[in-house]
Amino acid sequence: MHGFSIYLGQSIDKSYIRRMVDLGYTTIFTSVQIPEENENTKYRYLGELLDYLSNDQLTYMIDINPSLLNHSFYQFLKQYQRANFIIRIDHSTSIAIVNDIIEHGFQCCLNASIVSEQLLQQLYTQLYDFSYLCYCHNYYPRPDTGLTTNFVQSQDNLILKYNPNANIYGFIVGTTKRGPLFKGLPTIEETRYMHPLKSAQLLLDQSITHVMIGDPSISQTYAHKLMSLLTKRHFNLSITLQDAQVESILSKQHTVRADNPGNVVRSQEARHYCQTAIEPQFNVLRKTGTVTVDNQLNGRYQGELQIIKSTLQPHDHVNVVGQIINDDIPLIECMRPNDTFEFTIHTRS
Incomplete structure (x- = not known):
């Protein structure tokens, strides 16, 4: 379930995507709520991505504002039958929104960086199907705003208290940085200028189960070595x-x-x-x-x-x-x- 990110501000890089999928990366993170991206083209590029990979069995984590969730969006996703979709709610989370996502047949992803014990307690007692829930930390484009290892571990411990088998995602920096700051997209601030494999190991050490490359791309050498670490411990x-x-x-x-x-x-x-x-x-x-x-x-x-x-x-x-x-x-x-x-x-x- 380790993965990489594709952003919808421009036409997708099919050769990079194919290399990453062929290496064994099975999850693609994307967002439809990045301010710098064109509202008129982002859904077209999302469709281009899904069409290109329609024969591959992959998981897509789509970061979205709850206000954008509607029948048309759900129907758009359902036409891609081989794909597994995770809808990530960054904020404004409620039991009703989570259940609505699950009832439409999709996994719901909560923001692991801000989830509270109160919400987890409510979910534990009121959620329609707890197995459809996963968690993903934020990434932080601005230097000095990333999380500490202690905070990530405390959040992950809180999640695991209520869901011992939880799937928890976190981000490391790639080699081609995303604008407008071009300073990397890590979850943990300490990893912003760190070797990608060392960054990934630090996430694993804080109980994160799935490592995602936050930036638009990572070199093939690092991608290969990272996958060898994550899947084979080699x-x-x-x-x-x-x-x-x-x-x-x-x-x-x-x-x-x-x-x-x-x-x-x-x-x-x-x-x-x-x-x-x-x-x-x-x-x-x-x-x-x-x-x-x-x-x-x-x-x-x-x-x-x-x-x-x-x-x-x-x-x-x-x-x-x-x-x-x-x-x-x-x-x-x-x-x-x-x-x-x-x-x-x-x-x-």
């Missing part, structure tokens, strides 16, 4: 190789140990991959982002592979064998026990 790290004698170990897939420590990421399998003696060399300072393999001086630990998270002093038993590229270093902080990872190896020239 990371691909590009490294510059320094010690060729361990290339066979680095070329295999690894699993983060279940008892992973704080300063390093440890491979579960690396020692088993080690088939030949590793000579001591490159016993230098272990900086953040370096990859190390223990040499033969470390006895049965020979072949132990670690990714360094915090700077460690040189050790005669430990070879610094490679360096993760700068753009991938933030991914180290996203790695959790039992995640998998592999390296794309670049030989140092």
Whole structure:
């Protein structure tokens, strides 16, 4: 249910949409209440989007003012039978509006950033069908107005108190920013200038279940790596190789140990991959982002592979064998026990 955003201020970018859908993004967020967009064309572009993807089974989250909900709008959506629609009410929420959306056969999405316990209590006792409800946080175009992690977690805890299996959505910044400010569309302010994968992990850590790209597009490289994180808990790290004698170990897939420590990421399998003696060399300072393999001086630990998270002093038993590229270093902080990872190896020239 992770997804991306398409805005209706201009004709849709079909090639970008197709790439994202083919990568496995199954939810598209859009809005029919953005002031900068033309009232006369936005519904035409919405129809263009739905027509283009009419053969795909996707979910569309449509942000709309309750005053715009009417029979014609519902009938417009119902002609797209393969689509699943979520109607997001930003404000002016009432039990009557929520039930009206559900009775017309659509899911209703509440604004997770402002939902109150009073409303949740009312919904819990009066809602027509609680399973048709989901929640989506705001995004914040203006710098310094995004939410804190503590506030997001408190809101999500409140939602989960009344709906333990709730689907909760949140936004991260893309690579092509939306105007008029072009400062990104994050839910959490801390993530405004953060690596997209690190931003996504921060949302997941606050009990958000579905990550949405708020801006109009994200690069294909990030989109691919993000989907790998969200659906497989798998990371691909590009490294510059320094010690060729361990290339066979680095070329295999690894699993983060279940008892992973704080300063390093440890491979579960690396020692088993080690088939030949590793000579001591490159016993230098272990900086953040370096990859190390223990040499033969470390006895049965020979072949132990670690990714360094915090700077460690040189050790005669430990070879610094490679360096993760700068753009991938933030991914180290996203790695959790039992995640998998592999390296794309670049030989140092």
